[in-house]
Amino acid sequence: MRIGIIGGGPGGAVAAATLARSGHEVHIFENEVFPRFHIGESLLPCNMTVYEAIGLPSEQFTAHHYQPKHAAHFELSGSGRCCRFPFSDGLPGDPPSIFQVERSKFDHMLLKHAVAQGALLHCPSKVTSVDLPSDDKSLPVLHIEGAAAGAPGQMQVDFVIDASGRETLLARQLGLVDRDGDLMRAAVYGHVAELPLAPGAERGDISISKSAAGWAWAIPLEQRKWSVGLVLKREVVVKGGTAHDIFANNIPFFPEFKARLAGQVPEPARTTPNISYRVRQRLGRRWALIGDAGGFADPIFSSGVLLATRSGWKLGKALSAGGALANLEEWKIGTDHDLATFISFIKLWYDGHFIENLFFADVRDPGIYQGIISLLAGNTTSLENKFLAMLNRRMLAQKNKTLIMN
Template sequence: MNEIRIDVLIIGAGPSGCVSASYLHKQGKKIKVVEKSKFPRFVIGESLLPRCMEHFEEVGLLDALKDFGFEKKHGARFLRGDIVCNFDFSKKHTEGWDWTWQAPRADFDNVLATELVNRGVDIAFQHEVVDVVFNEDGTSVTSIKDENNSVYKIHAKHIIDSSGYGRVLPRLLDLDKPSTIPEHSSIFTHVKDTNRPEGEEGTIITFDVLDLDTWFWVIPFSNGDTSIGFVGKTAFLDSFKGSTTEKMQQLLKHSKYYYKRFEGLDFKFPPVHIKNYSKSVKQLYGKGYALTGNSAEFLDPVFSSGVTFATESAILAAKLITKELNGETVDWETDYTGYIMKGVNVFSTYVKEWYTGNLQTLFFHRPENQDVKRQICAVLAGYVWDETNPFVKKHDKIVKNLAYLIDMGKKEKANQ
């Protein structure tokens, strides 16, 4: 049997795996990426946050992405009835990138992986991790099934599990734990957006809020296609009858703002229905491995934090593993879990407060407070580690307290 010996095995060639691979390759480490699909492959997660641009830039992948010409995203629009809440990333509390992309992930991830292959990174497509055995010292032996169903073994000093929804190590090591985010599900597809209006209206990314738990995303791409998707309580989406195409057609009628634009358009693929997508794990690392991206945590699509979390954790895991390979000691609990969970906890509060309605109260309260808006905008741009921002530092209280004050003010006004 073929046996390979390397420093780091990376499972999955999504944004998380590619960012880790790019960093480690630049450091001259011996790595291999195994990816079970043939690229390009579809995956959901098309709206990025400015923060992730820093990661692509740092590992040298930004120029390849820029060359492709993805649709630029300068902010995000939230609609509720007649009220519009526009966030502009150039008007945010924290310094940093003020734009990013909204992109079909088949193309986006393919650009990343192709760039790495061109640089000489070993990516084995259609090779699937089927088993991992860890030795006491943290080194591991991984069994890989190739495209011909032959199995070979990789001996690695470290593993980065960036297998996304594959969740390779959480499954094999029983690391899953229930998420604390309330259960929601999603139905989504792409359309050829033939009724797309001219100008900004045609390209702006929008979240149409239908009720407390239900919202509709519209993500226009530069290739003329648009991603459309509904998120709602699992039971609510389950209550629609028929195929996913029929469900999607019925759901579209709920968006007064967009129904005319998307009515009657063919779906480019049968809508995908993902149930109870939030995921969590008991630990983010162990002896010889680190979990990054969706393999570790996934909260909710409402603030598009998935890819940014994937690249943030990927670059950090790659840096810490590089230190260990160079003979330095790493405090994984503080430097990995401590850091990552700070950001996850901030986003987690915002997701939870979205579904309690408190954050929606802040978004749609009029007149808007521009200071509050700049601070919330920084969070929505992914700058969730900046403790000079009160909406980061006091995330667990500030949204709740401000929403309470707004509600009290409304009640007082009504009683006058």
């Protein structure tokens, strides 16, 4: 089969590597020349299963000197309360660690790996639109612009995977993007020099600080480079002036984090003004959407790269198993479940004091504690997970409430 992939970020690169390893003719169209900046630097342990499956074992990460990550640390700003969730306390079988990655390097590594597996990269090449088949006999045609040597103006493919990230190329073309469930958040972020550890945190942890204004992250990338960011109400960011001013003016809402920053403001600072959006359909006739191209809620639990790569990997496997007309329903159910589970977890984070009672309690139910860690590691399917079962009951109750109200 000939497969066209729009976007060479983590989702596109993993789908490409999976398909190329199965002998398909894979074309990746990437608009930007790598290495390029991208936000989203904290991976989840379950990511490693995907990388190993495409031939990238953890030794490769170690060889590239990525910072090992063993836990997620949370702090309730202004209260002195903290909690640390080491992944080794998760459910049996969950991977105990992963890495923090500077995305410019990491995305480049994944993309080069896809090419090494046999995928054909066209870069810089922008897909401007796709003619989608209207019946079972015709095939999708990609329309392409770009300076890549020998870049075709258009290409017919057996299947098209949209991995274009927040660009959401196909979903926008089809009018499938909406802001239903929008959490009305925006982010401001960048890199600073080394920070002291939060109380109770250990080297390599992601540290999250929660306050009434929103939440803040600190991710160690290298000895002297940390990623820091604030997620705030959208209007605060949109009306807050320059990215530098937004960061500097809102850091006082996180007093302990402010003290650790000791006056540092990321330079350059960047913003993402509309974090969340929904895409109503992720699978159609000879097309599928993976990663951010299929919707995004919020980065609080660092789930974005995992969901993009797991979806790309599973789609690659499903297509390889059954061809372009494969029944991809199972892939769709799994991808929808992953996203819905994290959305439900994210809603809990923003749901008053619920999460504070769960995370920062002095005494916790051991099963719930273990279940939270398992989900923080990216395991969305364990039947042993008491916390996940609770989350699933909440999802069902909310769905039933919506049905009754409609």
